[in-house]
Amino acid sequence: MRIDARYCSLCNPLFNMAELPLSTEPLPPSVYLTEPLPDLAAWKRYFLETEIPVMVETSRALEELREKEDDVDAGMLAAIVERDPLMMVKVLALVAGRRRNTESTGTETIVSSLVMMGVSPFFRHFGPQPTVEDHLRAQPEALLGVQKLIKRSERAAHFATGFAVHRLDTDVEVIRQAAFLHDFTEILMWCHAPTMQLEINAMQKSNSTLRTSNLQRFVFHIDLNDLRQELMKHWNLPELLIRISDGKHADHPIVRNVVLAVRLARHTENGWDNAALPDDIEDISQLLNASARVTRGFVYKIDQARE
Numbered sequence: 001m002r003i004d005a006r007y008c009s010l011c012n013p014l015f016n017m018a019e020l021p022l023s024t025e026p027l028p029p030s031v032y033l034t035e036p037l038p039d040l041a042a043w044k045r046y047f048l049e050t051e052i053p054v055m056v057e058t059s060r061a062l063e064e065l066r067e068k069e070d071d072v073d074a075g076m077l078a079a080i081v082e083r084d085p086l087m088m089v090k091v092l093a094l095v096a097g098r099r100r101n102t103e104s105t106g107t108e109t110i111v112s113s114l115v116m117m118g119v120s121p122f123f124r125h126f127g128p129q130p131t132v133e134d135h136l137r138a139q140p141e142a143l144l145g146v147q148k149l150i151k152r153s154e155r156a157a158h159f160a161t162g163f164a165v166h167r168l169d170t171d172v173e174v175i176r177q178a179a180f181l182h183d184f185t186e187i188l189m190w191c192h193a194p195t196m197q198l199e200i201n202a203m204q205k206s207n208s209t210l211r212t213s214n215l216q217r218f219v220f221h222i223d224l225n226d227l228r229q230e231l232m233k234h235w236n237l238p239e240l241l242i243r244i245s246d247g248k249h250a251d252h253p254i255v256r257n258v259v260l261a262v263r264l265a266r267h268t269e270n271g272w273d274n275a276a277l278p279d280d281i282e283d284i285s286q287l288l289n290a291s292a293r294v295t296r297g298f299v300y301k302i303d304q305a306r307e
Contacts, residue, residue: 142194
């Protein structure tokens with residue numbers, strides 16, 4: 001697939017968009033996948049070779065900071081990047097690509113990544129970013145799906161932070177990042193395979209007992225958790241972040257912290273009457289070493305504090 005460089009901020013973290021001008025030409029029609037690729041390797045290759053757009057709020061905010069670059073610091077950039085899981089992935093991947101193999105990657109955060117990179121190199125590398133809204137301009141239902149998923153990811157990150165603080169965990173920030181990034185491959189599917197993602201949604205609406213992971217395997221022929229791990233490893237993201245993000249090791253408390261936060265955010269996305277919620281509360285109470293009654297009140301309090 002040939003991608004016009006004027007519109008690309010490639011998934012490949014080393015792609016350089018520095019100094020590319022903003023174009024006033026009409027955007028070319030977006031191209032979407034309508035059939036599943038054959039296997040995990042094909043999906044991985046596809047997302048390494050195609051672009052990752054970001055939310056329009058992220059793109060605009062970064063351009064506003066670009067105009068006053070001399071007054072910008074890493075914290076100001078982080079405040080924007082940390083609201084967008086796709087931009088987070090791009091930043092972490094870029095820094096990882098510049099890191100020497102001998103350098104530790106255990107506790108890297110967005111702020112430390114931006115400090116390591118520097119403000120001017122950030123703007124030189126990341127030119128004006130293509131947006132999800134432009135890419136999905138012909139798929140308004142898919143755009144709504146992305147927006148809802150990012151909102152859910154924010155709630156998952158909030159729950160994960162609350163659990164980690166309660167457990168006095170020393171890696172709170174990385175746990176928060178892992179929960180926020182957990183579903184970034186699903187966001188990519190909304191962007192690049194919207195009709196298939198809408199098919200999954202339709203099946204869930206017709207039968208709420210169907211598990212999301214099973215439907216994803218049925219439609220995409222892969223487990224999106226496996227795709228997430230493959231991409232994160234290819235980009236050489238921080239080791240601790242990769243390890244925490246691997247739900248197949250949910251027996252470890254720090255991984256379970258993320259898994260349960262993501263699960264709770266998913267099951268309470270449309271309210272607190274989901275049939276799976278009692279099991280979630282029971283599992284979270286074991287993680288927090290608290291009673292189910294106390295845990296239920298605690299998670300309500302975390303959610304209310306977010307608002």
